[in-house]
Amino acid sequence: MNILVYGAGVQGSYLAHVLIRGGHDVTVLARGERAEVLEDKGIVIRHYLQRKTTSDRVRVIRSLEAGDVYDLIFVVMKYSDFEAVLPVLASNNSRHIVLIGNNMETYAMQDYLSKNGRSPKQVAFGFQTTAGTRTDEHVICIRSGHGQMVIGGLDGTIPFRPLLEQAFMGTKYKLNENDQIDAWLKNHMVLVVPLNMVILFHQFQMKQVVRDDKRLRQLVAAMGEGFQVLESLGYPLLPAKQASWIIGYPNVIRRALKIFFSLPVSRLIDGTSVELNALNNTFAEWRAMSNVPTPNWDALEAEWQAGIS
Structure with a gap:
């Protein structure tokens, strides 16, 4: 699968690591010094509780263009950043989007993408239960097990659930679907x-x-x-x-x-x-x-x- 992880902090880096190890073609959107580090060294993660370090090469882009098409886009952002990202997602041709992170305005965000999307959008919302911090060269990730995400759609079941299952097939990462994700x-x-x-x-x-x-x-x-x-x-x-x-x-x-x-x-x-x-x-x-x-x-x-x- 062709997957974009939009955001390269602790959460986005670990998610990209999981998807790369799952055998997918993963692209990470990052900017500034973080993009340069990823291009030079790849995604370097110190898994704090597991006492190991992993390194994964990854394709890096600095902007999402309208014609770029991905099977799935995972947007891993702080709540304060979502507003600026929504117009970029709306103008892109990709259809399946998961917004990950603290979120107080799920219905408003889904409504915006539905009304302004260049292509029909199907949206899910999630929260990855990992934590940590980022240094200049790598991220330190705290997780139990192999990582998991609480995820759900606002209109019942996630309409692109089969795509999500395919994305995490072969990994031990868990998707915990919640029908009241908001x-x-x-x-x-x-x-x-x-x-x-x-x-x-x-x-x-x-x-x-x-x-x-x-x-x-x-x-x-x-x-x-x-x-x-x-x-x-x-x-x-x-x-x-x-x-x-x-x-x-x-x-x-x-x-x-x-x-x-x-x-x-x-x-x-x-x-x-x-x-x-x-x-x-x-x-x-x-x-x-x-x-x-x-x-x-x-x-x-x-x-x-x-x-x-």
Whole structure:
């Protein structure tokens, strides 16, 4: 298969690695120094938990032209970058697109591609459950097993599911289809935003995060408030046990977070203020529509924004 991975950060690099090892003709879209490194050294990944390094040669492009046609395009972007990429995807002739990453506006994005697409578009949304960071020469990837993606379509089953199955045939990468992917992504956002507010406030100094008991308590409480906002607006809480534990056992969750932030692996978490701000701004509109009070979320938001201003 002829596959494009649009984006060459940690997530895109690992996805491209899997697809290359699956025997496909993989192209990566990257720019600037990252494109030069990929052309020179290929995709070099340090698999943190597996204690190994892999290297894969890959074709690199710097722009997606209208006439370029791929069987599948995986767009691996931060939420704040999707808006700029959508017109490029719409003007391209390829039909099957998977938008991967934190996403608060799935229906609006699908609608845009449907109305403005040069060719008929079929769109799925996903989230790859890997993490890590990128250095000048390689990426450090944290994953369990061989990697997996929560994926789904907005109108029932994914219409190009056979293509996806073909793409990952021969790999041990898992596709976990979720028929409520929009709600799943919104629930994930409720975890990501307050968590990253605290991390970024401490500038990734995890020892400081562990000692900041006040903000850890606010963090867990803010997550609970976020779930209550979603529920008040009619969204199911997914996974249900995740929300019930955070709301019902905040002290247990706080202690678990302290243990995680004490581990060396936590220092490899990568996040940006730009994406966090975009996610939080969208959720602020939902909080305004809801009658649910969010004092802990509000307090973290005010302190974090004051710290970056």
